[in-house]
Amino acid sequence: MATLEIEIHCLxxxxxxxxxxxxxxxxxxTGHHGEQxxxxxxxxxxxxxxxxxxxxNGGQSDDHHHVVxxxxxxxxxxxxxxxxxxxxxxxxxxDPNAANAETTLLPHETPEHDAKIVNLTDIAGELDRRxxxxxxxxxxxxxxxxxxGHVQRMxxxxxWKLDGKTIAMSHVVTWRVDDIAEDEVFWxxxxxxxxxxxFASLTDLKENEEGVYRFKVAHMTETGLPPKxxxxxxxxxxxxxxxxxxxxxxKTPTDSQLPSDPRxxxxxxxxxxxxxxxxxNCPTAQGGVAPKP
Numbered sequence: 001m002a003t004l005e006i007e008i009h010c011l012x013x014x015x016x017x018x019x020x021x022x023x024x025x026x027x028x029x030t031g032h033h034g035e036q037x038x039x040x041x042x043x044x045x046x047x048x049x050x051x052x053x054x055x056x057n058g059g060q061s062d063d064h065h066h067v068v069x070x071x072x073x074x075x076x077x078x079x080x081x082x083x084x085x086x087x088x089x090x091x092x093x094x095d096p097n098a099a100n101a102e103t104t105l106l107p108h109e110t111p112e113h114d115a116k117i118v119n120l121t122d123i124a125g126e127l128d129r130r131x132x133x134x135x136x137x138x139x140x141x142x143x144x145x146x147x148x149g150h151v152q153r154m155x156x157x158x159x160w161k162l163d164g165k166t167i168a169m170s171h172v173v174t175w176r177v178d179d180i181a182e183d184e185v186f187w188x189x190x191x192x193x194x195x196x197x198x199f200a201s202l203t204d205l206k207e208n209e210e211g212v213y214r215f216k217v218a219h220m221t222e223t224g225l226p227p228k229x230x231x232x233x234x235x236x237x238x239x240x241x242x243x244x245x246x247x248x249x250x251k252t253p254t255d256s257q258l259p260s261d262p263r264x265x266x267x268x269x270x271x272x273x274x275x276x277x278x279x280x281n282c283p284t285a286q287g288g289v290a291p292k293p
Contacts, residue, residue, distance in 0.1 A: 002213055004177040009218035009227040010282040013245055016103035019291050023101050024132055025144035027219040028244035030066045064240050068142035070198040071216040071226055072205055081225040083198035085142045089188045093147025102150035115156035115170040120287045123163050123257050124249040127289040131248055139248050149177030158280045161262035169283030231281030235261050241282045
């Protein structure tokens with residue numbers, strides 16, 4: 001049996017299903033993702049000439065195009081940008097009837113800077129069931145299906161104001177599974193044409209010195225890779241990227257429904273204990289979905 005930790009970075013929407021004891025992690029499509037679904041998994045950005053603005057990219061330009069990457073030391077050195085997983089679902093837990101994932105999304109360790117996964121349900125409502133059930137939904141670039149495990153830790157690199165509330169939005173969430181068989185971590189589909197997922201099974205990856213299989217999944221701009229504790233974005237870029245979450249709901253956000261920097265200077269000194277919204281990462285988010293009928 002193995003211990004698994006997946007560091008999930010940046011523009012990812014966590015969708016718990018308490019009745020199924022399952023958590024879905026959706027990476028909303030931005031820009032070129034539609035072409036990558038059809039075979040652009042070489043670890044680079046999409047092909048030239050692809051029209052942006054289609055398939056649920058939130059109206060974003062190519063300047064805000066995100067890629068979905070799996071990162072592990074086996075794939076390259078510390079500056080390696082990872083291997084693409086567009087169009088694939090990483091599944092953790094083989095038997096849906098034995099699912100026992102913790103759907104509260106509350107971390108087992110005290111979160112850094114009181115980080116939280118911001119909940120969009122009060123703002124955007126429930127996610128359309130089809131976004132979850134359609135594995136080839138054009139609004140989703142890649143996804144993770146978690147039937148086992150829990151949130152172990154999370155961290156935020158800035159405080160944000162969203163819909164009138166101030167919150168330290170997590171930009172990285174670590175999902176941990178104890179005592180899982182290596183063959184319970186797999187990909188759907190097993191291939192897309194001639195394209196294979198980043199790794200075939202956990203046994204292809206080397207356990208770290210703690211005996212843990214640990215890798216990263218990042219949904220971010222190519223220039224931001226590999227993910228770092230301090231990001232490369234400013235407030236306006238984060239606001240633009242955050243629109244992709246609302247595109248999954250088929251909604252256009254108001255100004256107050258996009259993150260803004262809440263820092264209030266007092267005699268030139270910040271009253272916020274975490275850094276200003278500069279050189280930051282995209283935050284994660286969570287939302288609800290109606291149960292299956």
